[in-house]
Amino acid sequence: MTSSSSLPQNGQRTAESYRRADALMEEDVAWTPGTDGERDGDQYDRAERAALRRVAGLSTELQDITEVEYRQLRLERVVLVGVWTSGTAQDAENSLAELAALAETAGAVVLDGVIQRRDKPDPATYIGSGKAQELRDIVLETAADTVVCDGELSPGQLIHLEDVVKVKVVDRTALILDIFAQHAKSREGKAQVALAQMQYMLPRLRGWGQSLSRQMGGGGSGSSGGGMATRGPGETKIETDRRRIREKMAKMRREIADMKTGREIKRQERRRNKVPSVAIAGYTNAGKSSLLNRLTGAGVLVENALFATLDPTVRRAETPGGRAYTLADTVGFVRHLPHHLVEAFRSTMEEVGDADLILHVVDGSHPAPEEQLAAVREVIRDVGATDVPEIVVVNKADAADPLVLARLLRAEKGAVAVSARTGRGIGELLELIDEKLPRPGVELAALVPYTRGDLVSRAHAEGEVLSEEHTGGGTLLKARVHAELAAELGAYVTAQARG
Ligand SMILES: Nc1nc2c(ncn2[C@@H]2O[C@H](COP(=O)(O)OP(=O)(O)OP(=O)(O)O)[C@@H](O)[C@H]2O)c(=O)[nH]1
Numbered sequence: 001m002t003s004s005s006s007l008p009q010n011g012q013r014t015a016e017s018y019r020r021a022d023a024l025m026e027e028d029v030a031w032t033p034g035t036d037g038e039r040d041g042d043q044y045d046r047a048e049r050a051a052l053r054r055v056a057g058l059s060t061e062l063q064d065i066t067e068v069e070y071r072q073l074r075l076e077r078v079v080l081v082g083v084w085t086s087g088t089a090q091d092a093e094n095s096l097a098e099l100a101a102l103a104e105t106a107g108a109v110v111l112d113g114v115i116q117r118r119d120k121p122d123p124a125t126y127i128g129s130g131k132a133q134e135l136r137d138i139v140l141e142t143a144a145d146t147v148v149c150d151g152e153l154s155p156g157q158l159i160h161l162e163d164v165v166k167v168k169v170v171d172r173t174a175l176i177l178d179i180f181a182q183h184a185k186s187r188e189g190k191a192q193v194a195l196a197q198m199q200y201m202l203p204r205l206r207g208w209g210q211s212l213s214r215q216m217g218g219g220g221s222g223s224s225g226g227g228m229a230t231r232g233p234g235e236t237k238i239e240t241d242r243r244r245i246r247e248k249m250a251k252m253r254r255e256i257a258d259m260k261t262g263r264e265i266k267r268q269e270r271r272r273n274k275v276p277s278v279a280i281a282g283y284t285n286a287g288k289s290s291l292l293n294r295l296t297g298a299g300v301l302v303e304n305a306l307f308a309t310l311d312p313t314v315r316r317a318e319t320p321g322g323r324a325y326t327l328a329d330t331v332g333f334v335r336h337l338p339h340h341l342v343e344a345f346r347s348t349m350e351e352v353g354d355a356d357l358i359l360h361v362v363d364g365s366h367p368a369p370e371e372q373l374a375a376v377r378e379v380i381r382d383v384g385a386t387d388v389p390e391i392v393v394v395n396k397a398d399a400a401d402p403l404v405l406a407r408l409l410r411a412e413k414g415a416v417a418v419s420a421r422t423g424r425g426i427g428e429l430l431e432l433i434d435e436k437l438p439r440p441g442v443e444l445a446a447l448v449p450y451t452r453g454d455l456v457s458r459a460h461a462e463g464e465v466l467s468e469e470h471t472g473g474g475t476l477l478k479a480r481v482h483a484e485l486a487a488e489l490g491a492y493v494t495a496q497a498r499g
């Protein structure tokens with residue numbers, strides 16, 4: 001609540017691009033370029049000093065070293081810092097606004113944010129050393145306890161920057177992992193997150209230990225006070241910790257593999273039943289869960305927070321014509337999702353790779369929806385789902401700029417604009433789904449005796465009934481069904497064609 005020169009002058013709302021972050025923060029946020037005479041124009045200040053929503057008490061009981069280390073990441077009062085290497089100022093600001101939203105989602109209070117223009121991040125301290133000093137001032141001014149960098153930093157960079165700013169420094173990857181850890185619900189989801197955390201942490205173990213002991217007044221923990229150069233008890237302790245983590249990771253990988261088998265079996269069951277599957281994919285906060293709710297009436301958690309959904313939810317749904325399909329909600333994607341995280345989350349995304357149809361949801365009210373589309377497609381490619389047909393669903397049409405909507409619909413062939421909130425466009429979307437779902441392969445006519453009503457029901461549920469007529473001799477059915485059901489109907493079939 002201190003500084004002054006960079007406070008928003010008149011509470012003026014800033015760029016469109018911050019609307020989302022604003023919404024998340026429930027307070028006005030101003031990013032005013034170059035208002036601070038002390039700084040060099042290259043730097044953009046995020047003048048936001050208001051007290052913000054805070055989520056506290058999220059941590060759980062600790063069980064081992066891994067959790068101890070990770071608990072240290074629990075964010076409280078943070079200052080954001082980004083290095084703007086390419087693209088426009090707007091891109092850089094969008095990225096930092098997203099980082100702010102992520103930090104908020106993790107339960108932190110965002111106090112300030114700065115961007116430095118550089119060709120590339122400083123190999124030692126991420127931002128330049130002069131700027132690191134300024135960052136130290138901001139940290140003091142705001143009484144922040146953590147600096148969050150908008151990128152993935154090397155263990156060395158984290159340590160060196162911590163040396164200068166003298167508070168915890170974490171990067172975007174750690175932040176995303178932290179959010180994942182808070183939100184994962186299923187056993188498999190939790191295990192995957194834990195594995196990714198350990199993987200991230202392994203090379204950084206010494207760094208964390210060191211900086212933390214330094215924070216505690218040097219050697220406070222007694223475990224790593226010896227410093228990098230000395231081989232002492234601390235060194236041994238870290239080696240032990242590393243080994244234990246590696247062992248735990250191996251065990252975890254086996255467990256995840258087992259859980260995967262269980263899910264695989266379920267999926268095969270669905271396949272055998274020939275129920276077509278639709279996966280809802282898209283950038284985080286695009287409205288995927290809202291759309292699932294709108295399409296099926298399912299009560300899935302919807303939250304104006306990033307990564308509200310971290311476990312795949314599968315629901316049954318029906319086309320207007322009465323054909324059954326499954327609809328799966330998925331984990332949201334985010335730019336710069338660290339590669340090993342993509343790996344860890346591959347299994348939740350396999351739902352996407354395996355689907356008959358992808359509903360690719362994009363937030364039409366976001367400042368850069370095209371970028372989100374591209375980022376998600378990159379991950380879809382990553383999980384090898386490029387062959388799956390896709391319907392681009394431009395959501396939040398109620399809140400979007402009509403010009404942006406028109407632009408998106410022009411650029412994306414076969415896209416549909418909807419609002420999960422108001423229901424606009426949902427009818428059109430349902431028809432598109434019906435159209436794009438794979439058709440069962442066999443078209444037939446059959447006279448099914450009334451004693452075999454079960455077959456008629458199955459034709460409705462698993463296939464597509466074209467016409468149905470009740471006659472003296474039974475139900476005269478014209479339908480498209482899968483081969484297995486066609487075989488069961490065999491005795492009653494009067495005409496058949498394979499399509
Ligand atoms: N204005 C408007 N807001 C919407 C619409 N659909 C969803 N939202 C809001 O967008 C936010 C995110 O919605 P979710 O459905 O949780 O989004 P998601 O894609 O599932 O997000 P994650 O699971 O976090 O990746 C919530 O605040 C919703 O109320 C819409 O059509 N219009």
Ligand SMILES: [Mg+2]
Pocket residue numbers: 288289290301302307308309329
């Ligand atoms: Mg969701």
